[in-house]
Amino acid sequence: MRYYADLHVHSRYSRACSRNSDLPHLAWWARRKGITVLGTGDFLHPVWAGVLRESLVPAEPGLFRLRDDLDREVLETLPPACRGPLRFLLQVEVATNYRRGGRGRRIHHLCYAPGFDAAGRLARALSPYGDLASDGRPALAMDSRDLLEAVLSCGEGSYLVPAHAWTPWFGVLGSKSGFDGVDECYGDLTGHVFALETGLSSDPEMNWRVSSLDRLRLVSHSDAHSPPILGRNATVFDTEVDYFAVRRALETGEGYVGTVDLYPEAGKYHLDGHRACGVRLEPAGTRERGGRCPVCGRKLTVGVLHRVEELADRPPGRRPSTGGEALKIVPLPEIAGEILGVGPKTKSVERALEGLTAALGPELPLLLQVPVRRVREAGEPEAAEAIERLRTHRVRREPGYDGEFGSISLFGPEDAGEQREQQGPREEPGPGGRGEQAASAGGADR
Template identity: 70%
Template sequence: MRYYADLHVHSKYSRACSRYSELPELARWARRKGITVLGTGDFTHPEWARRLREDLVPAEPGLFRLRDDLEEEVLRSLPRSCRGPLRFLLQVEVATGHRQGGRARKLHHLLYVPDFEAAAGLSRRLARHGDLTGDGRPFLAMDARELLSATLESGEGAYLVPAHIWTPWFGVLGSTFGFDSVEECYGDLAGEIFAVETGLSSDPEMNWRVPGLDRYRLVSHSDAHSAPIIGRNATLFDTRLDYFALRHALRTGEGYTGTVDLHPEEGKYHLDGHRACGVRLDPDETEALGGRCPECGRRVTVGVLHRVRQLTGHPEGTRPATAGASRKIVPLPELVGELLGVGPKSKKVTARVAELTSALGPELPLLLDLPLPELRAAGEAGLAEAVDRLRTGRVHRDPGYDGVFGTVSVFAPGETPAPAPDHQPALF
């Protein structure tokens, strides 16, 4: 079975996350996006752990579904086109902080377990190192190796994936607090790491140029702080619905298909820069300036493209044996916003996207798989043109830097796309 998984999300108990991120809301949006396996987020938070136990029931091995009354409520709120199967997988992101090699190391990690008993046992271990009640993404005073050891000791099948590995502030390979290799970070247990998360500011092609990542499967997830952005990055599998089959696919490549990513320029740390001064720099400019902001003289934030270049050893176009397919998207609300000439979060776009997914199916299959002739036959010539440009890489990029998100569009500034119809598209 081919399916999309998004295994890095957050609940309302994580800081700076939507108060609406409850399980039914996450389930509704996951189905609208075309996600079949969704991370629960935040299983170490006591209140969220209680809610997970109350609202989820066992499904296939290591996976869960909403209990019947909640599932029926969610399905009633969705069009028939968006009522595919949805399973939850127990997941949490945690932060660790320690000193190593004479430097502070502040890192984020994704932890996965197959059952509530393992989740509870791991939470007890981690509670010795920090407060689990204040934030769904807790900060732990321990090093990365200790965290990996605690995860492995929590039960059969538990595993750890380094989160958004290139992020300057919290990535394992990040420019500010990171290391030069995964092995340096996790020490003698590094062999237990078999996958790494690329993050929003890099894509597989960038990672394939780094020899130190050749042995790892690359995963992409949304890191969703609110339900509507679930699935902006995702990983594609071809396995049975089963936690252990998914884990096996990441470890061996059997059933791992590849990733779906935003264009990395849309990430908020793609290029170097200094947000306070509005200065954005490419790596050559940063090096010519000695790493200093030309406006104020302070050090700039070294972005992902620059950091990847520092560790590059393979020529462009290299594909390691662990590589899967790499496909790029521009989220459907952004495409529709371009077609309508309004912002992607406007009510007009929200209503139009609801019409489209009702008639044509969930967002990811619509963007990536739906034949263009079917889009045109449904009266969607403008959208078909936008999707065609997306699939063939004909996009315009304005890269992000130092915490400022970039933008990617399929139509050039001043270009007038074919108008979208005012009526609901026809079913076919």
């Protein structure tokens, strides 16, 4: 069975996350997006762990489903086309803060457990290193290698994946506090790391330039800080819906299909720059200026593309044997907003999305699988044109830098046309049917 998984999510108990990041909202949006397996987020947080235990019931091996009464309430508010199966997988992001090699290291990791017993053992093992109740993504005073050892010791099948690997401050390969190789970070236990999360500012093609990563399966997840952002990045599997099948696919490649990514230029840290001065530079421009901002003279934030080029040992264009499909999307709210000439969080966009998904199914299959002909036949010629452009990579890119999101668009001024010129004034954002309007890149800093 081919399906989409989003295994990096946060709950309302993580800092800077939406109060609507609860299980019913997450379940509603996951189905609207077309996600089959969703991370729970934050299972180390004691309050959220209690919610998970109370609200989830066992399903397939290592997976959980929403309790029947809660799930019925979710399904009743979704159109039949968006009522697909949904399973939850226990997941948490952990930050390790420590010093190694004369540098401060602040590395983020994704930890997975096949059940509540294993999750509880991990919580007990990690509690001496930080306050697990202070943040759904706890900061622990321990070495990354020791965190990996704790994960491996908490239960058979538990595993760890480096999170948003290239983010300057928090990635295992980041320019500010990372390492030059995954093996440097995890030492003698590196062999137990078999997957790597690319993050919003890189994509598989960029990672394929670094041969030391060839042994790892590349995964992509949303790092959603609010439910509408689920599925902006995802990983594609063709396995039984089963925790251990997912793990085996990442470890062996059996059933691993590939990833769905935003264009990496949309990420906050794709290019180099200094946001305070409005300076955005390609890596060559940064090198020419000695890494200094041409306006104020301060150090530039070195972005992901620059960092990849530093570690790359082969040119673009080569796919390793472990490489999967590298699918790209522009989120459906942004597409609808472009077509209507309004913002992606407006009421008219939400109404358009309700009609599209009711007629044609959830967002990810609609963007990637539904025949364009069917979209036209459903009376959506503009959406059909946008999806056709997306699938043939006819997009416009304004890269992000130094914490500033980039933008990807499918239409330009020459496409405006009479209809779009007559849309009238822009709408104010609406309240949304599930507590928030559909969003795309906002809500996380990766």
